[in-house]
Amino acid sequence: MADIAIIGAGVVGVSTAYMMARRGYRVTLIDAAGAPGSGASAGNAAQLSWAYGDAMASPALIRHLPGIMLGRDPAFRIGWQADPDFLIWGLRFLANASPRRWWTNTRSILDLAAVSREELATLLRETGIAFDYRLAGKLHLYGDAASFQAARRAVDRKNGLGIEQRMLNREGAEEIEPALRLYQGEIAGAVYTPGDALGDAAVYCRALTNHLVREYGMTTLLGHRVCGFRTVNQRLRAIRFLDRDDLGVDMAVLAAGPGAPLLSREVPEARAIRPVRGYSLTIPLTAGSPRVSLTDVKRKLAFAAIGDRFRVAGLADITAVGAGFDGERFGALRTAASSVLSEFKAASTDETIWSGERPTTPSSQPIICASRRTRGLYLNIGHGMLGWTLALGSARRVADLIAR
Numbered sequence: 001m002a003d004i005a006i007i008g009a010g011v012v013g014v015s016t017a018y019m020m021a022r023r024g025y026r027v028t029l030i031d032a033a034g035a036p037g038s039g040a041s042a043g044n045a046a047q048l049s050w051a052y053g054d055a056m057a058s059p060a061l062i063r064h065l066p067g068i069m070l071g072r073d074p075a076f077r078i079g080w081q082a083d084p085d086f087l088i089w090g091l092r093f094l095a096n097a098s099p100r101r102w103w104t105n106t107r108s109i110l111d112l113a114a115v116s117r118e119e120l121a122t123l124l125r126e127t128g129i130a131f132d133y134r135l136a137g138k139l140h141l142y143g144d145a146a147s148f149q150a151a152r153r154a155v156d157r158k159n160g161l162g163i164e165q166r167m168l169n170r171e172g173a174e175e176i177e178p179a180l181r182l183y184q185g186e187i188a189g190a191v192y193t194p195g196d197a198l199g200d201a202a203v204y205c206r207a208l209t210n211h212l213v214r215e216y217g218m219t220t221l222l223g224h225r226v227c228g229f230r231t232v233n234q235r236l237r238a239i240r241f242l243d244r245d246d247l248g249v250d251m252a253v254l255a256a257g258p259g260a261p262l263l264s265r266e267v268p269e270a271r272a273i274r275p276v277r278g279y280s281l282t283i284p285l286t287a288g289s290p291r292v293s294l295t296d297v298k299r300k301l302a303f304a305a306i307g308d309r310f311r312v313a314g315l316a317d318i319t320a321v322g323a324g325f326d327g328e329r330f331g332a333l334r335t336a337a338s339s340v341l342s343e344f345k346a347a348s349t350d351e352t353i354w355s356g357e358r359p360t361t362p363s364s365q366p367i368i369c370a371s372r373r374t375r376g377l378y379l380n381i382g383h384g385m386l387g388w389t390l391a392l393g394s395a396r397r398v399a400d401l402i403a404r
């Protein structure tokens, strides 16, 4: 069987490694970091959002855009850049925000999420790995009647696809999640999705990597940054590194998440990805913390009880490729979270802070294809706000593409 390298040990890369190892390939999993799950997958909101595949470019966001551009929404920031790729991305993002494009993109994402859900059931059965997976259900909380009513159309459309979602008033939501009685935010209504699940993406990456090494003899090459590819007649021959000898391979899948645009000289498709930075705070779970996953739509906050931890994740800062995080944004996240749930009022000594970049395309759809430039190289990148949800479905799609 062929040798294949997977570049990137986040949720997308490790899931791709799993799919390829199961199909009999000799897999080498490569990452610049010293451990799997150290990038965008490390401290995300943990949601397996099978029913919430909503594309980021939407009519609702466009209506909101003037406020965002004037800096009136603490959840968003746009770091303006004199970079042609940024401008092209912005124009393509706007073109994707029409009602028709939004629904086309959302439908495709929901289809991919359904494949992921199916593959996750197989993975849980076959591997038995533990990563605090739980069928938690999810409540989207709407702060005003207008936005709640506007959600009805999408709920009806999703119901039409066989996805179970229900619209509830505040009392109905409190029945599902009694901890909401102490929720300080406005709740004009809620959309409840009983089938959505959650799990710790970083633990998944580590546990699945260990399983693949043990059960399939997968090789790992951690702590080594890929800087390019060696080709002969445009056919991939080897992976090039900054700090070690080339690795000869028959094929490779680039699954470098927000790191992919840094390789865009050799992989021009990766120019279509912009980092959208987010932040999270994780504290010990208390008896009163909500167990059902919550999304506060107005504040753009996601709350999740993951094992014995409670996490809030949020903020969406469109930044330059390679830019670092802004320490002050943890304060903004704490202010927003503590305004609705008292758990986040004071910085606890047991608190873990984290920031990561969502590798986002203008359509919110990932790029899953063969490289235009290099035969034998495949791309599985650009999963944006939903990489954890879409990882296994994307892995199956790229594996099917390679098998063709």
Ligand SMILES: Cc1cc2nc3c(=O)[nH]c(=O)nc-3n(C[C@H](O)[C@H](O)[C@H](O)COP(=O)(O)OP(=O)(O)OC[C@H]3O[C@@H](n4cnc5c(N)ncnc54)[C@H](O)[C@@H]3O)c2cc1C
Residues within 6 Å of the ligand: 007, 008, 009, 010, 011, 012, 013, 030, 031, 032, 033, 036, 037, 038, 039, 040, 041, 042, 043, 044, 045, 046, 047, 048, 049, 224, 225, 226, 227, 255, 256, 257, 258, 259, 260, 263, 276, 277, 278, 279, 280, 302, 313, 314, 355, 356, 357, 358, 359, 381, 382, 383, 384, 385, 386, 387, 388, 389, 390
């Ligand atoms: C605040 C926040 C909350 C989120 N919440 C959710 C959620 O609830 N549900 C959901 O589905 N998604 C969520 N996401 C999105 C999700 O986390 C990402 O889409 C997903 O982690 C992307 O996975 P990835 O494997 O593509 O990238 P990563 O996890 O970043 O993995 C890429 C890996 O490639 C490595 N790499 C990069 N370049 C190189 C190179 N040149 N050489 C070698 N290695 C390299 C990196 O070190 C990294 O480990 C959230 C994201 C954020 C920021």
